[in-house]
Amino acid sequence: MRRGLNIASSSAKAVDDMPHVHPSAETQFDAALQTLRDNHHRVTEPRKAMLRILTREHGPFTAEEVHRRMEKGSCDLVTVYRSLTAMEEINVVRRCDFGDGSYRYEINTGEHHHHHIICRACHGVQTLDLCVADGLERIARQMGYAKVTHMLEIFGVCPKCQSTQEVA
Helix, strand or coil: CCEECCCCCCCCHHHHHHCCCCHHHHHHHHHHHHHHHCCCCCHHHHHHHHHHHHHCCCEEEEEEHHHHCCCCCCCHHHHHHHHHHHHHHCCCCEEEEEECCCEEEECCCCCCCCEEEEECCCCCEEEEEECHHHHHHHHHHHCCCCCCCCCEEEEECCCHHHHHHHHH
């Protein structure tokens, strides 16, 4: 279960807490292909298919989920793993670790990032299209740090699972 959650409608927002504007799927796809070319990676049909999935459908997806979404016989699962790893190394995709033993991948939108809330019961993922940590990154840069990034994933039990647990 993947749903977007835009919590930007809360009334008390700082300027830094505003939601990020994401580029279109086509823009992301074209930029990803260009990054592959710029880094001397081959632009193969399987890689294009993976990038179409990652730019048109919001993940994050495991390698197995990406493979299942691809046209049957277009490539094997090992190719998906290798391609995702290669694309992660050049920052085309971002790897997410939700602590369940499976890495998930999504298109790297660069500065237009987001975070996730993951249900501990059903493992559903919702997007939090808001970042409250940008101010902390700015402080780290002011302290002299370079190449500052952050990752933030929030875990809880979704309302549906809460009502199921109450019934059980």
